[in-house]
Amino acid sequence: MLEGTSRPQIFRKIILPLARPAIAVTGLFSFMTAWNEFILASIFMDDESLYTVPVGLRFFVNDYASEWDFFAAGSILVSLPVIALFIVLQRFLVLGLSSGAVKG
Incomplete structure (x- = not known):
């Protein structure tokens, strides 16, 4: 305020x-939580065409036969967006860790 800046500046x-590092971590954790939501999506979804990917993966494993190859491939596909977001936000995470470790 003394230098002539306004509150938005x-x-x-x-x-x-x-x-910025805290916003990046919060965004990453929020995305991971929403993306991997299983319990609420499996309870509230009635139509199979609206299922999220984690809920859809449970159909590959059942009591009588398990298709582990399709389940593993689907699990990798589910994890790719989270990995991509982590790679994008990685520099902010490292910046936040290193700025908290060094004084001055």
Whole structure:
């Protein structure tokens, strides 16, 4: 305020860059939680065409026959978006860890 900046400028130039690692981690964890949601999706979904991918994977494993090859391939496909998002946000995660470890 002493230098002639407004509150939005302070937020954009000071607070937001400092909070960027925390926002990246929160976004990654929120995406992982929503993407891998199984219990609520399996309870509330009635139509099989609307099932999420983790709920759809349970049809490959049942009491009488298990198709482990399709289940494993589907599990890899489910994990690819999470891996891609982690690779994109990796620099923010490392920045947050290294900035907290060094004084000054």
